Amino acid sequence: MGIEYTSGKGKISSAVMAFQKRLETATVYLLKYLGESLVKYAKEQHNYTDQSGNLTNSMGYVIVQNSTPIHFGGLNQPGEGADAGLKVAMKLAAETPSSFSLIIVAGMNYAAYVEAKGYNVILPAELKAKAEFPAAMSKLATKAKAKANELFGDII
Numbered sequence: 001m002g003i004e005y006t007s008g009k010g011k012i013s014s015a016v017m018a019f020q021k022r023l024e025t026a027t028v029y030l031l032k033y034l035g036e037s038l039v040k041y042a043k044e045q046h047n048y049t050d051q052s053g054n055l056t057n058s059m060g061y062v063i064v065q066n067s068t069p070i071h072f073g074g075l076n077q078p079g080e081g082a083d084a085g086l087k088v089a090m091k092l093a094a095e096t097p098s099s100f101s102l103i104i105v106a107g108m109n110y111a112a113y114v115e116a117k118g119y120n121v122i123l124p125a126e127l128k129a130k131a132e133f134p135a136a137m138s139k140l141a142t143k144a145k146a147k148a149n150e151l152f153g154d155i156i
Contacts, residue, residue: 015151015152016152019147019148019151019152023144024065026140026144027100027140028063028065028070028071028100030136030137030140031063031071031100031102032063032071032073034102034129034132034133034136035061035062035063035071035073035074035102035104036061036073036074038061038104038125038128038129039059039060039061039073039074039104039125040074041124041125041128042059042104042106042120042121042122042124042125043056043059045120045124045125046119046120046121047119047120048114048119048120048121052080052081053077053079053081054079054080054081054084054108055081055106055108055110055111055114055121056081057075057077057079057080057081057082057085058075058081058082058084058085058088058105058106058107058108058111059074059085059104059105059106059107059121059122059125060072060073060074060075060082060085060086060089060104060105060107061073061074061089061102061103061104061105062089062090062092062093062102062103062105063100063101063102063103064093064096064098064100064101064102064103065099065100065101066099067093067094067095067096067097068093069089069090069093072086072089075089075107080108081107081108082107083107084107084108084109085105085106085107085108086107087107088105088107089103089105089107092105102129102133104122104125104126104129105122106121106122
């Protein structure tokens with residue numbers, strides 16, 4: 001006859017699941033904040049003449065979790081630009097395998113052409129993301145590790 005643990009079955013796994021859910025929620029919240037600020041920055045930094053408004057309106061972001069889009073932002077203007085941005089965002093989301101991703105898009109088919117001519121379209125946001133994203137995610141990871149150690153002991 002072996003030893004059997006009978007007190008509190010499932011309490012540990014439910015606590016871990018609750019912690020994981022809180023961490024996922026915090027991650028999505030951070031990605032929403034970054035997405036909104038990067039799209040706003042890209043729109044503020046453009047130096048091209050926006051004749052139709054479509055290129056600027058095609059700028060937006062999508063948050064992807066396990067190849068599934070879970071939140072869209074910045075693509076809320078009606079018209080061709082937002083539709084094109086959404087289409088590109090959905091295509092990129094389907095190709096994204098990682099757990100969480102933030103995709104910033106300029107969806108009009110001529111966005112790369114405008115940028116190749118030396119105008120700011122999405123590049124300022126990309127550069128800002130490369131500078132700020134790692135630090136923001138590192139800060140979240142540090143807080144998550146501290147909270148996990150507080151809740152579950154020094155396991156990490």
